[in-house]
Amino acid sequence: MNDASLLRYSRQILLEPIDIDGQERLLAGHALIIGAGGLGSPVALYLAAAGVGRLTIADADAVELSNLQRQIAHRQADIGRNKAESAAAAIGALNDGCEVRAIPRHLGDDALREAAAEADVVLDCTDRFASRYAINRACLATRRPLVSGAAIRFSGQLAVFDPRQPDGPCYACLYPPQAGGEDDELRCAENGVAGPLVGMIGTFQALEALKLISGAGTPHRGLSTFDGLTGEWRRFNVPRDPACPVCAPR
16 A cells, blocks of 8 residues: 555554455455445445445446435436446546446346456345345355345345355345245335435445455344334344255255
């Protein structure tokens, strides 16, 4: 690190669990962010601000006026622009030392596995079950930790799945594929969401990614849920499902 980097990241370097070594790992780190909307916006901005050296952001959607209530990486001038490209521009304005790759399209299974294999951590910031299951499969295939977030109405949740842990669950252990479907996705699309809520969950995701890359602390275990109307957090253990159709040994 040069003097400018030491100054920029000085408040993190002062933290003993991160220190110089952890910050160096962040600068050499690579995070894959799937989705540049309400969750992906704070994830991308905070990881870039924290000094993660490489970010890959994938999103096929374009910015709409209704997104601006919560998707803080985008501005009014970005309406109609691809979200991954808009988020990449916001990151460039925040930290030009962060290398950003924008992927303005949906990633199929093969491309998703290739992108995951290049990263140190994968962050699922999507809002569709089909995407979440595909990301989970890619992380299992490449043995990459997955930081999963979700938010709707006033409710949010976060879980970290690490295939490197022999007894660790995967996303499908928590939500078996038969539990989701197109009807659920339609209902989610028709419900509102509080803007600050997605910021909270996205920031939580960014913190877990920072810990995983830097080596600070202990990664989150289980499932955490947040009720924005009461301000209450709850934590649940998530064991590995020995009959999971995705991660159970065949």
